[in-house]
Amino acid sequence: MHKLLSLLAVFLFAAGVVLLTGCGPEITGVKLPDRQSDSTAIAGKLTLNGSTSMTKICQALGETFSERYPEVSVEKSGTGSGDAPNSVRSGIAMIGDLSRYLKDSENPDDFEIKKIAIDGIAIAVHKNNSVQNLSTEQVTKIFSGEIKNWSELGGVDLPITTLGREAASGTRDGFESIFHLQSPIYAAELSSTGEIVTKVASDDSAIGYISLESLNDNVVACKIDGAEATKENIINGTYTVQRPFLQIYKKGTDSALINAWFAYIYSPDGQKVIEEIGLIGVPNDI
Numbered sequence: 312m313h314k315l316l317s318l319l320a321v322f323l324f325a326a327g328v329v330l331l332t333g334c335g336p337e338i339t340g341v342k343l344p345d346r347q348s349d350s351t352a353i354a355g356k357l358t359l360n361g362s363t364s365m366t367k368i369c370q371a372l373g374e375t376f377s378e379r380y381p382e383v384s385v386e387k388s389g390t391g392s393g394d395a396p397n398s399v400r401s402g403i404a405m406i407g408d409l410s411r412y413l414k415d416s417e418n419p420d421d422f423e424i425k426k427i428a429i430d431g432i433a434i435a436v437h438k439n440n441s442v443q444n445l446s447t448e449q450v451t452k453i454f455s456g457e458i459k460n461w462s463e464l465g466g467v468d469l470p471i472t473t474l475g476r477e478a479a480s481g482t483r484d485g486f487e488s489i490f491h492l493q494s495p496i497y498a499a500e501l502s503s504t505g506e507i508v509t510k511v512a513s514d515d516s517a518i519g520y521i522s523l524e525s526l527n528d529n530v531v532a533c534k535i536d537g538a539e540a541t542k543e544n545i546i547n548g549t550y551t552v553q554r555p556f557l558q559i560y561k562k563g564t565d566s567a568l569i570n571a572w573f574a575y576i577y578s579p580d581g582q583k584v585i586e587e588i589g590l591i592g593v594p595n596d597i
Contacts, residue, residue: 345515353571361395361408362481363503364522365556368428369408371584376575383568389503392481399559405569409557410481410522411488422559424540427576429591431523432486432552433532433540435508437515442466444534447490447551456496461516472498474507474519485554486520493525524589542591554589 312492357376361368366389373385388404395407396417410430413419434450436443442464445453452458454473475497476483482504487495501507507519512529523540526532532540535552544550561571575581582592 323447327459334437341468353380353383353515355384355568357383357572358388358404359386359406359408359558359567360390360398360404362392362410362412362556363389364480364482364525365389365408366429366540367524367588368556368585368590371588372576372581375580375584376572379575379580380571383571391477391479392484393479399561405560405566406572407559408529409483410556411560421589422563423562423564425558425573425576426593427556427558428544428556428585428593429553430549431540431542431545432482432520432554433523433526434535434552435511435519435521435526435530435532436518437511438529438531439515440466440531442533443531444537446536450535451490451492454490454492454497467515469516472514472517474498474510474517475500476501476504476507476520477502481554482520482522486552487551489554542589545591 356406357373358495366387369385369387373387374384375497377383379546387408390398391406392409392411395404395409397411398404399407399422407422413422413424434445438463442461446462449458453471454475455481458464458471460468460470473496475486475495477500480504486492500512501510501519503524504521507521508527509515511521512527521530523532523545534540535550538544538549538551540550540552545553558573560566575587582594585592
């Protein structure tokens with residue numbers, strides 16, 4: 312009799328397991344654990360460093376990326392494009408941000424390179440400045456010191472104050488490369504796009520270069536060779552003052568966090584974030 316009862320107990324236990332495992336995640340008020348979702352499988356801190364011009368795009372992408380992956384935090388530092396390769400190489404940052412192409416001296420073969428957006432460089436003047444249409448040659452002559460007064464360009468009799476970025480800036484590198492400036496002359500070299508916007512907005516004599524998405528109502532982007540600084544003209548090629556936004560990481564890195572970051576950037580949601588802040592998205596890694 313005792314043996315019969317033992318067999319019956321085993322049978323009932325086995326049947327109970329079959330019933331439980333064959334049902335959905337909730338049965339008789341007991342919640343069974345779901346399979347771990349992708350959003351919880353990706354976790355950790357993603358560190359970025361480099362271009363200050365890329366601060367806005369990195370912060371916007373970081374916020375929405377963290378909404379998708381709640382266990383992830385994105386930390387962006389901005390010390391200039393020139394610091395990006397060494398930051399990644401030394402492990403200070405997982406990803407480096409550059410608002411220009413890598414130089415041969417930075418050993419680009421050491422990195423995986425991802426183009427995440429295209430940005431226009433605006434040649435910004437005060438909103439009251441009557442000179443708002445410049446040729447490529449005129450811009451070159453202004454920043455090389457050959458043209459010194461706005462009156463030489465049909466404007467008021469006022470000395471031109473040329474503003475530039477610090478030596479490590481990707482915006483500076485892109486600007487000087489586009490206009491073939493070997494020895495530009497700057498009245499001041501500022502450390503961020505925001506500082507140039509503020510300075511130009513407060514000085515009728517000033518001219519500087521900034522990321523197109525940083526324009527506001529207090530400064531004006533000059534036409535260059537008759538082409539307005541707009542997204543459409545950057546795409547069709549008539550506005551030629553443009554540069555890439557790149558991100559790099561160590562070649563050979565196999566990180567679920569980094570892979571998820573770039574998968575998000577190239578997804579429709581990531582591209583939407585990029586375009587909403589005024590940049591041109593790159594739907595595929597090109």
